[in-house]
Amino acid sequence: MSKYILWFKEISSKDVPLVGGKNASLGEMIKELSEKGIQIPDGFALTTKAYWYYLKENKVDKKLKEIFVKFDPKSLQSLKETGKAARKAILQAKFPKDLEKEILASYYELSQKYNQKNTDVAVRTSGVAEDQPTMSFAGQFETYLNIKGKEDLLNAIKKCIASTFSDRAIAYREEKKVPHLKFGLSVGIQKMVRSDLASAGVIFTLDTETGFPDVILINSSYGLGEILVKGRVTPDEFYVHKPTLRQGFKSIILKNLGRKDKKYVYSKTGGLKEVNVLSAQQLKFSLTDEEILILAKWSCLIEKHYKIPQDIEWAKDGKTGLLFIVQSRPETVHAPKDTKFYEEYKIKTAKKPILTGTAIGNKIGQGKVRIIPNISQISKFQKGEVLVTKMTDPDWVAAFPLASAIVTEEGGRTCHAAIVSRELGIPAVVGVKGATKILKNGQLVTVDCVSGGR
Template identity: 35%
Template structure:
């Protein structure tokens, strides 16, 4: 019998078909000694087998295929109608008891002695489709706190396999969905962002580009916020010579926070924070060094998502994957 839940510290890229791309590359950082210097929030994967068992248990086998067969991808009305119906079938279905128990047991183990908030992210099964997509097709949910809320949120991730964008991109055809559950990093009280080990615009390989904002780094809203940017010259990092060759202070007029209604909101950034860089030079170099470790490991450029916890002030990588997947195929 397939496992419905796997701890991140037990998986690797070889498990991609079961745990999805996001979980697989997180697992690499837990399970391979070369990457253990990188700080990653602990968590677990809900597998593709769990999704398939959920579909079978609720007798939805073939139902979605019939819906998709009537879809006209060139008609937004058809996409909206079919997508809504496909998602509603999943959201209205019941989680099988064995999967429910496995998820709750993993969540309690993650909580240890106190209830914690978690981030719940859809994990695409196909690496190829994950890289072909021009935007995020599937859902992410933050600050989930309680066992029942977690179960319902996992169903929402399952349902996002049939998001309108996924239907248009044909990404939901003959697939399953995995889910990533990680301890929530409180970046809404600090900062977060992304990093690339080559220039994201030109592909120039000798620089690392880091950017970020105060608060959460929510991709759907990030374009409305002008980020701080840092450019690091890679060959200088190991020499002790000043390696941060450019720092650009973004206006950061808004910051993205997660409020009690579990929705993402933009709020005005306090004036004193607008005039501060989100990271110290030491923190910039730490993220850059993580990028170099990963780039050497995967033998190619890497993209990363990072966050700083507002209470502990510790930096973490939330996601990291090679832009060209060639080392571990």
């Protein structure tokens, strides 16, 4: 019996304290939903016991206490210094021999199952306070894809542990009042799905903006799903009507073609690389109607099992043509709401908008434009400004609470900027073509998320 590792098939939703929300959900679905036809790639989890063992054996737990004594949460400079020192302490540590042996034995067993010497895996963090109904921790920790072999696997796990103290994860925990040194981490190692040869995406089992429960929203793009979550493309968007789907109808009610000009594929040296999508392929939907309906039916089954709206990640294997669910967690914005009252915002103008995109949330924001081309210039951003950029990723999170609104040129309803701004209650418009060229620094603008979805 392993001391520090559990296979997904050994895990259930009761094991959140041991393996975090993400891994507990994978184990629960493999146990309870595989028999209903839902396909989930196999894998195993390093438990929080492994995390604390790694820290204590290397005396990193004591170093972290010393580092956080000096932390000033109101200072961006202190955030950077604290994060850097914490990550350095973790990365310089070594795996205890017995833990390393367990990890590699499990990895080789997983490889054998898929008839490979060193199989390709995804290495993902699964936090103990993560994926809870009021917190998404969307993108706060690192994920490493297309990892093969002993050295790369151990390095990826170590980097996942270090990402507990990324600047963005520290900032998010401060915002959500989660104690830094009591926050445990599990690491999941899961067989990869070859979606670099097909498509992948995200599903919400309700309308992300209104919370309307009778639809399923599916976002899809070519290649690995990371590109969609990071907001680097504007994905295809499909809506399916749940009540008529349950009655046996092919109830796809909306199909919007996205701007899928880039995709992530496997790099020959490991990891991923970004490539352009052929023009002819960009003009086609990345899922067939049949595949949309299969994913919608699976999503209904997952939601029914958990009895709460879900945020689901899926992938299609380009080698086999099979669909897989790779993650499912509670939806964090509408599900926890106490709906005893209804909020409505109105905009008092008849002017036509200068730019349009996909509205996130149902609020109105106003302020002076601040165009931030990349993360290195984020320190220029001031409280109350409207953040305008090509796209955001999790490194931008520290600036989000300062923004009166957010505008990005790329991304859809399920990208990182959309999930976090929705959760923080900040109006955002994503997929706004030409925003960084047409808007000017200092320009006073109103960001309207109430006058329509687009």
